Amino acid sequence: MSSRVHVLTPPLPLRAFGVAALLAVAGAALTVTSSAARLPTVLTVMGWILLAGAVALCVVAANSWRRMRVRVELSDDGYVIDGPDAHEQGRWADVTKVTQTPTTLVIHHGPEHRVRLVSRRGVTAELIHLTGDLARRLDANRGYSTQL
The missing domain is CATH 2.30.29.30 (Pleckstrin-homology domain (PH domain)/Phosphotyrosine-binding domain (PTB))
Known part of the structure; x- marks a missing residue:
């Protein structure tokens, strides 16, 4: 032989991806709404921060999922x-x-x-x-x- x-491989971190999706939707909605309604710039910045947080959460979740694999060689x-x-x-x-x-x-x-x-x-x-x-x-x- x-x-x-x-x-x-561990299970996918679906909860983290779900939270990231919610953050992305909230950030996009806040950014678009504040820009369209000419609201204060602080709201637009907060929207972009939420979007960046969503992307960061996705990257961290995917990276930790990849690193948690166990390799067994027989x-x-x-x-x-x-x-x-x-x-x-x-x-x-x-x-x-x-x-x-x-x-x-x-x-x-x-x-x-x-x-x-x-x-x-x-x-x-x-x-x-x-x-x-x-x-x-x-x-x-x-x-x-x-x-x-």
């Missing part, structure tokens, strides 16, 4: 997990147990060390593929075979 990379010898705040690696020979809930995969290395992979989006196709690939590689390392 060769090395394979799985990427677990090879014949072991695994490497790179996330936004952690880097884990291990060898299949050191794995004592693997447990799974619908959204969490835990790789046990003895009684104390555990590596947790959590899918914040719930059960996804990528999590299912990752679990199957991990089981196949662990079986191959242990000498198990699915052939009769």
